[in-house]
Amino acid sequence: MQSQDAVPPSVRSSSPAGPGVDVEQAEAALVEHYPRLVRLAYLVLPSHTGRSRRVLTAHSLVQRALPRGRSPVPVLPAQPAGRAGDAGYALVRLRVVRTALEAGRPLGRGGLPRRSQLPPLLPQVWGLKLFPRPGGADELALDQRLSALSGPARAAHALRGLERLPDGDVREVLTAAGVADVDAALAAADRIPDAYRLLDSPEFDPCSLQARPTDLLRRRRRLRAALVGGTALVVCGTLLGLPGGGWGPDGAAAPPYPRDPAARAALDPGKLTRVSPAAWKTSARTDFSVWPARGGLTGDRALLRRALTVWARPGEGVEVSATPGTPSGGPAGPPQLLYAGTVDTARVVILHDGLRVVRYAEPRDGDRGAVLDFARADGAGRGGSSAVVLSRTDGNVRYLTAPWVREAGERDLLEPGSGATALDLADGVTPPLAGPAARRGSCTSWNVLELTDGTGTRLVTDLGELVPARLTTGRPGAVTGAVGAKALRTWAPYACSLGALRSAGVRSVNAWAFAEQPLPGAGAAGRGSTRPQGEAGTAQWVCTRAETWRGGGARVLAQFHTPGARFGAVAAKAEDVPACGEREPGVLAGVLWKSAAGTWYLLAAGSRGTVSVRATGGVEGSVRGRLLTLRARQGARADLRGRLEDGRSISGLR
Structure with missing residues (x-):
């Protein structure tokens, strides 16, 4: 079979210029x-x-x-x-x-x-x-x-x-x-x-x-001038760092130091909340609130003070990032310390205030170039608080795992038949593993972190944020962790589509195979037929829904995968819709597909409970049932509408 040209019928352009080029497609061509x-x-x-x-x-x-x-x-x-x-x-x-x-x-x-x-x-x-x-x-x-x-x-x-x-x-x-x-x-x-x-x-x-080399004599003269100017800056910085003003004691924080007693208490390293290492074993809650303080620098008061003051007042040289919907203001009271230690070439502090997980990082040789990251983590639960990202260096990621995690492994989501590579945990810290979030060019692998505790095994993936997203499978309302041979096979063709969810505040992503559809062969019947005279295998329809920490902004992709193709094709996508979710599990999507004989078809499928599907616009036809196959023209545009068992109408995802 020739490669399919999967294009949503409702968005396919019919202009001579064709469809547009996404920045990801242009970037792949530029890199290649x-x-x-x-x-x-x-x-x-x-x-x-x-x-x-x-x-x-x-x-x-x-x-x-x-x-x-x-x-x-x-x-x-x-x-x-x-x-x-x-x-x-x-x-x-x-x-x-x-x-x-x-x-x-x-x-x-x-x-x-x-x-x-x-x-x-x-x-x-x-x-x-x-x-x-x-x-x-x-x-x-x-x-x-x-x-x-x-x-x-x-x-x-x-x-x-x-x-x-x-x-x-x-x-x-x-x-x-x-x-x-x-x-x-x-x-x-x-x-x-x-x-x-x-x-x-x-x-x-x-x-x-x-x-x-450039002109060496000219460089020597410029270096002397730079040394004179640098000496003057050091003198000024020393004066600013004296008691009563300046930002010397607070590292990269901006002045002034707060005078309000409550604000000063929130920035006191001695008042940080520290949880007992065994608290999670007897607590009614299993989330970030019962993580103990770990790392080799938990007693470094100067480091903790810098982390707290930069959190409250980040200076101009601090790089600040926050997931969508996450406030980036200072702590309202003394936060909880989760980690303080040296990771690769940086000193890292992880803090938690009940709503957010905050990561402060500075170079080992000074506080210039400090980084402050915020991630929303309220209501995380056991699965959502299984790990946080400690560092990203040269495309590799280190995680800090929850105290209840017994085993960790690395798995390539594109290779469902291969086993997970075991990772040694040192005080909950993983060795560096290849991270997919910084990937550029073609997608040849997608490494995820596999975590095992007393209640089961979970998969999480780095999407460029502080808290990794959990991967699940199954019908909405009855999802399970993406583990086991069947779940891994379901995810394999769609792993690379996770790249479109980076930096969106994603909490979890579910993949649900909602339909299978026979592909028409060379001898298909005429326009309006739903039972072609030959089949070229069976295609799979999968809905992936990404839920966010803030509740709104969920992203839904309907993807179409044909036999022999390594990756699925995005047929439709939407944001802030209930489709394919626990509130509204139903979904309907369509795609233009070209057969091996060069004939174009409109293929559409609805989830279980869809009793009829109708196409209007550039392609006309209907069928009783949830699978629709119609002859079409290349570049045709169509609107889809279906009817559910309870009489409600459902429109095609777009």
């Missing part, structure tokens, strides 16, 4: 083809700026080529070498060419310069000059000829030689990039002999670089 895009930008940029700045500018332009949201797909030519039909690559390439052309234009009088015309803020390299490895005489001659051309002519030559585009397609790209006289650019590019093979030379590769 980054060296080619940087080489393209380097060739289009003028050479008079110097090779070192030209290299950094090329990298900067490509790294800024991501769209901010969903952007229209440019009607541009198909790509060779694995880029055929890649709308994300076409969009990013167009943005690179456009900004590279802008960067080469001279600054106008009286007008403000564009961002691309200014020196790049990032990346920056101090004390070194970076430039590509030199080529031979042919490459040098080609570089001199290119430098004599205009920016559009250089772009035309690069698109011809580097991208292997015919002239007609080059015209489309240059026109979309804002070139006024495309014919003149092509004519100027014609004056350069056919030396396209030289464009792949290291001479034009800004990703393979040599480094040399």
